Amino acid sequence: MQGGKERDTRGAVSTNVVLQLSDKLLDEGRTIVTENYHSSIELANKLLDRETHLLGTLRSNRKGNPKTKDKCDVLMISTTHSAEMVETEWKSGQKVKKPKMIRDYNHDKTPIDTSDQMSSY
Numbered sequence: 001m002q003g004g005k006e007r008d009t010r011g012a013v014s015t016n017v018v019l020q021l022s023d024k025l026l027d028e029g030r031t032i033v034t035e036n037y038h039s040s041i042e043l044a045n046k047l048l049d050r051e052t053h054l055l056g057t058l059r060s061n062r063k064g065n066p067k068t069k070d071k072c073d074v075l076m077i078s079t080t081h082s083a084e085m086v087e088t089e090w091k092s093g094q095k096v097k098k099p100k101m102i103r104d105y106n107h108d109k110t111p112i113d114t115s116d117q118m119s120s121y
Helices: 013-021 041-049 100-120
Strands: 031-034 053-057 076-078 085-089 095-099
Parallel strands (some): 031 053
C-alpha cells in the first residue's frame, strides 16, 4: 500500500513516524507542524494524548476528515487554533483577512521550506 495508508497494529505508518521522531519533544505543550502526508485526525488525537498540539495541511481524502467545500480547497488541522481571522498584507500592499492558523502555518513552515530548497541544490 501507499505510505500514509499503510497500517500496523499501532496505526498509520505516517502517524508512527511523527510520534517516533518527536518522542523526546512530547508532553511539554509544544506544537508540531506537519505537511499533508503526515497530518491526520489520528495523529492529532495521539499528540493530544501526549500534551502536544498539531498544526498542518490535510489531504482532502484523509480518513476521518469532515466533508467541506469552498472555492479553493485548503484543508487545515489544528488542535491549538480557533476560527480566528487576522488581517495580513500581500506583497502588493493589499490587506486581506485569513484564518490565523494559515498565517501561523505559513510562518512556521518558511524555515523548513528554505532548508529543503537549499538541500536540493
